Amino acid sequence: MSSESDPPASTQSEEPESLSKKAAKKEAAKQEKLRRRQEAALAAATSSLSVDSEEDPLAANYGDIPLLELQSKTVANISDWTKVEALNDSLESKWVRIRGVAQTIRAVGKKMAFVVIRENGFTVQCVVQVQPDQVSPQMVKYVTALSRESIVDLEGVVSVPGSPIKGASQQVEIQVRKLYCVDRAVPTLPINIEDAARSEIEIEKALQAGEQLVRVNQDTRLNYRVLDIRTPANQGIFRIQSHVGNAFRQFLLSEGFVEIHTPKLIAGSSEGGAAVFRLDYKGQPACLAQSPQLHKQMSICGGLGRVFEIGPVFRAEDSFTHRHLCEFTGLDVEMEIKMHYFEVMDIVDRLFVAIFDSLNDNCQKYLEAVGRQYPFEPLKYLRQTLRLTFEEGVQMLKDAGVEVDPLGDLNTESERKLGQIVLEKYGTEFYILHRYPLAVRPFYTMPCPDNPAYSNSFDVFIRGEEIISGAQRVHKAEFLEKRAAACGIDVKTIATYIDSFRYGAFPHGGFGVGLERVVMLFCGLNNIRKTSLYPRDPLRLAP
Amino acid sequence: MSSESDPPASTQSEEPESLSKKAAKKEAAKQEKLRRRQEAALAAATSSLSVDSEEDPLAANYGDIPLLELQSKTVANISDWTKVEALNDSLESKWVRIRGVAQTIRAVGKKMAFVVIRENGFTVQCVVQVQPDQVSPQMVKYVTALSRESIVDLEGVVSVPGSPIKGASQQVEIQVRKLYCVDRAVPTLPINIEDAARSEIEIEKALQAGEQLVRVNQDTRLNYRVLDIRTPANQGIFRIQSHVGNAFRQFLLSEGFVEIHTPKLIAGSSEGGAAVFRLDYKGQPACLAQSPQLHKQMSICGGLGRVFEIGPVFRAEDSFTHRHLCEFTGLDVEMEIKMHYFEVMDIVDRLFVAIFDSLNDNCQKYLEAVGRQYPFEPLKYLRQTLRLTFEEGVQMLKDAGVEVDPLGDLNTESERKLGQIVLEKYGTEFYILHRYPLAVRPFYTMPCPDNPAYSNSFDVFIRGEEIISGAQRVHKAEFLEKRAAACGIDVKTIATYIDSFRYGAFPHGGFGVGLERVVMLFCGLNNIRKTSLYPRDPLRLAP
Known part of the structure; x- marks a missing residue:
């Protein structure tokens, strides 16, 4: 030939x-x-x-x-x-x-x-x-x-x-x-696959034996991503990511959810704040959606009952942490509820146990490939997910000598600490913290009926890091206007959204998850750039 | 209570x-x-x-x-x-x-x-x-x-x-x-659901009986989309859309494809041309991806073998037709090929027959709901999809008295005409036209080996309208540079993309489909705004 x-x-x-x-x-x-x-x-x-x-x-x-x-x-x-x-x-x-x-x-x-x-x-x-x-x-x-x-x-x-x-x-x-x-x-080649596939342990061992092996740093990897993706660990990571997306969808479809696609190009300024990418849309000021929040709620007002979306989410934040990206893949859910925000938490609970089970059952060889380069312990989770109130969490931290504002948000450090306490006490690295202080949640969050300083909301944690935020939403237009104004939002800029609730609105709630975070934390990885195929952060727009 | x-x-x-x-x-x-x-x-x-x-x-x-x-x-x-x-x-x-x-x-x-x-x-x-x-x-x-x-x-x-x-x-x-x-x-209410759910036939019938019923026009519908979505036809359309997405994914996952998520924020100017939304990315000039083309090919270079993506696609075109949107949902596929671009067409063929079968088997009540307001005939398609060369298509048009440029593209009218001829001759409304003239395809399209005026490419038609474009890609960096230059593209602006092919590249091909078009044409609808939940066109950025 x-x-x-x-x-x-x-x-x-x-x-x-x-x-x-x-x-x-x-x-x-x-x-x-x-x-x-x-x-x-x-x-x-x-x-x-x-x-x-x-x-x-x-x-x-x-x-x-x-x-x-x-x-x-x-x-x-x-x-x-x-x-x-x-x-x-x-x-x-x-x-x-x-x-x-x-x-x-x-x-x-x-x-x-x-x-x-x-x-x-x-x-x-x-x-x-x-x-x-x-x-x-x-x-x-x-x-x-x-x-x-x-x-x-x-x-x-x-x-x-x-x-x-x-x-x-x-x-x-x-x-x-x-x-x-x-x-x-x-x-x-700019990087050798052998070098890129090497674990820290190998490098350390060789060093002790007097041999200096090449360590490929994160930026070089990302600059030559088409080579970096070829390592067994990365081949595993992106197949695991694909599997998470599919497990997410299959569970929700089996529960009667409808997959929707909402626009990323939005008039005005999305949910407000500085962290928004602005652009000119045929002469109109526009921005990129910071989440499908408004449109997924409007779809519930439209009678679709239960909806979900998998799509890009844009945040123009100047965050240089291991867990923030300027563009990531959002897994978003919104659903009618009959009586209580626990109905949303029930879905979160069963959905994630199903995803974790499915990964453990079907992705063993990919998980092993990841583990060979980045060793990690399998995620510990319960058959029925632990639920704690925010107040209980604050008390557990206090008992452990960590003082936090009982009506403020937890910082990353407190979240980690609480994760450790929960693991020791309940043997799980996956749990739900609910009834957050109202003041730290978005304007559309439903207050608690017995105490409006708290809200019908929750966060979910894996290995001490937040991955999910969810809540019951305010479905009464007049009340929503009041809440928006109380949060300093110009009601005029979100008039279309608020008007959606004037034509008969179902009580509803939902939540959002970052796909890259789920994969990162399930695999115990230390940087979200490892689970984004072509990551975007404040300094990186290529390849 | x-x-x-x-x-x-x-x-x-x-x-x-x-x-x-x-x-x-x-x-x-x-x-x-x-x-x-x-x-x-x-x-x-x-x-x-x-x-x-x-x-x-x-x-x-x-x-x-x-x-x-x-x-x-x-x-x-x-x-x-x-x-x-x-x-x-x-x-x-x-x-x-x-x-x-x-x-x-x-x-x-x-x-x-x-x-x-x-x-x-x-x-x-x-x-x-x-x-x-x-x-x-x-x-x-x-x-x-x-x-x-x-x-x-x-x-x-x-x-x-x-x-x-x-x-x-x-x-x-x-x-x-x-x-x-x-x-x-x-x-x-700004619109009544009864009015929005009315078929043209009902309105005409009533008119003949001397009664003037309300007809809700397209713009009013879209302005009050949360009400408009409540009609039985729309409830059907968006459940059918959800079903198409799932059938697409399930088929591809069963064939060993990996689902990927590529960035929508791109440095420079995407694939070039004027039809691009530009924005400022932390001081860098950026744009919104016109397709995942470059990144899905790079994923093949990264060794993922077979990939697909479902995500938003942005086109800043000033198109006011019934079939163009400024933002739509792209269904994108890219795969290694062993020997021939027919391997890609084989996937298209089996994939779409599977989707159509699945819709007919599982979505009957939704299809009926659509049909009650917008009557349509079920799509005619063959168990094995008809394939014609572009030259054969040109000849068939010529035989029917329609002269077209044998090395140009078909316009919408010629496409419709050819659809009619094919339906009469072969009894199908779904077929593949391949070996397009090279001059009308993007620079990354592989030329035909026996005649470089043609290319290893194809379009796919439903009811006389194009819904899919696909091809074998050029996988040799030097040749790709030549092709880009020949198409007037500044090679420097796509250097990262071209460099991806310097580290060992598999022969590969793929295709892209618009989700909204698939649903529109399967259901015989007359406007793509009917199958986009919150459509974006040059004049519409809300709700």
Whole structure:
């Protein structure tokens, strides 16, 4: 399949569509010119890379696949390919074809090379050894000259070695018979995947043994995110994230919720405050929604009953903490309630137990991949989620010698401390704190009936950090106006929102969660940038 | 449950959490003041609405529920409530409790009233008739004085009338015993749900009979969207939309795709062009993503294999057509391909047949609700989707007497015409047109190998309108640079994107779909504003 043995001319005949014979002559001339220019460009791009195989009778077994062929081959039967993840000893002695990334290439003399091939975070060791009529010395030379992270197609026979394979996830080897390069990586990568995949423990251990291993810092990782994502831990993190989103939706759909999509472009200033991105919308002042709060409540007024949304949320805050982003994925829920805000907490309770169970049941290999680089203890949670009132929380802190304002909010430190106390006392790292002081909640929060200094609201914590905020909302327009005014909000700017409650409004409540925080805290990670695919913070707008 | 028979004092005792006895005296005084102020406000808000029931011994059977009670009732067992949708003759003679909207209220003399109660688009007729020891004349008076669209709780006995009920979806009645108002709508609504739910056919028919019925125009509907959404057709549309999103995801997850969330805040100018919303990002020039194109491709470079995203897409175009929005929900897919762009088309084919099947199998009652207001024929589609080349399409148009540029794009009119020809010839309203001229596709589109005037790309049509655009992408950085330059794009502005392909890139392709268009065209609707919950167009930024 080198360019000599399988030239473009023969490749073209495999293309399923033939040129229409009716094409105008004028167009044909123009196309021909374009084609010649493109072919010249392609030849220039690949000629310097292809191997000199004139003298090798086994040259058809290796080489660079020309671009032209990657544009034109008819559909291969997908069953012709094996996923690296699926390679195990049940395939012993079987011929397999895989496509993956050449993660490491190591020559052993001139007659043998080991190549570790990676696909979606899983790796397999492949052996290229000179054998008469099958593998030529030129082929070994070709393989050892490939750059790391190049994409290769490879065929060979599965073998099961006597001892465990350390450098790969799959415990079989492939005895390579054919190897073609699909796309070459630049010879010097900005970061090596091996380095990016290394745990702190490995680095420390090596240091104690006198060896200085490369530590890739967070900013470098994010600058070269397409390389960084290739580590097993990151492959795990983003599959876990996908799983959380799906578990969230499946639970809510099964409970009669409707998925909605509300606008991110909002007139005026969203929910107010400085933390808003402003822009010009066809001459009108506009901003990016800080949450779907107003529109999800309006959807309840519209009679949709129970709704949820998964979508981006924008916060122009100057927060440089480990847990804030300027853009994150909000998981938002809003629902009619018959009688009490506990109905919302019941959904939170069952929803998150379902998500955690589903992660533990279905994502074990991804959780392990994360844990190998960033070790963590499995999350401790109860079958029925613990509920404490804010006052009880304040008292528990006080008993532990931590004084907090009984009608203020908890700061991050107090939240952590309370998390520790709760863990010791109740054996859970996931709990609900409710009846927050009204003064620290948004204007649309329903006050407590027995004491308007408190509210029908709650926060939820994982490992001592807040991940969910929720409440019953005020559904009476007149009362909502009063609350907004009391909170210093210009009622005129939210007139459409308030008017929504004048046409008959159901009592309702809801909550919002940050997807990245759920994944970060479930996996015990220390920075939210690790669970955002392309994070945005006050300094980072790329890639 | 009028305020007299069930005063706030007794309600408070039902509150599960009691005030902490340890609250500081100073705080208690402050709270008491706040509480008194709030109670006065609540009393003022409800006093004018409550009925004078001093002389009615049956007063406990009706009345306005005070707000205080809606803040405080302990959780009712959800099984105590019946959904309107679930009311049928199997419940005959059973006692039920429902909450819903009073859609219409009609008095028959002073001793009887009919109330149609609506919940999530389903309706039931309820009869309030004077009966000794159960329903008083005052109760009938109270009910007839309620404003339309007020929220009510209602208890009574299910009965099955001898003849069909015309004005409601459920074919049973409720003989009302108790009725409480949860929230009152303003007496005069900006639009009546009955008017908003009326079909054109009804209006025409009435006109022929000499009666002029109200027709609510599109802009009025959108201005009062929380009322407009309450029509059965709209309740159907947004549940169908939710179902499409879920069918899309479930199919892709079952095929090994990973759901991702890419940033909407982008440095520079997204994919270029004027149709971009610009903003200031902490002093950096930024814009809103016109699609997740660049980031979903980068995720493929990152080794995620197959990805999809559901999220908002922003287009600052000045398009005032029936099919363009400034913000819509993009369904985006990107995947490694082994050999050919047909692998992407195979996914499109199976994915959409699965979505259509799922809608027909699971959403029949919602489709019928849409059809009652906006009659449409079920979509005709084949088990295996028809594929035509662009050249074949051009020829079919030519044969029908329509001349189009063989290397240009089809305009909306030609697309419609071709849709008609295809329907007549192949009996399908869903088909794929592929091998588009390269000149009309974005710079990252892979040219055809046999003729670079064409490309490895496709569009997909429903009922003669384009809904999907897809293609194989250029995965070689050098070639991508050339293509960008050839399309007049400043390569420096997309350097991060192009660099993503220098570290070993898989051949890949993908496509994008607009969720609102899928729903619009599946249901044969004439305007995309009907399938966007809160549409954004060049003139509309609210609600």
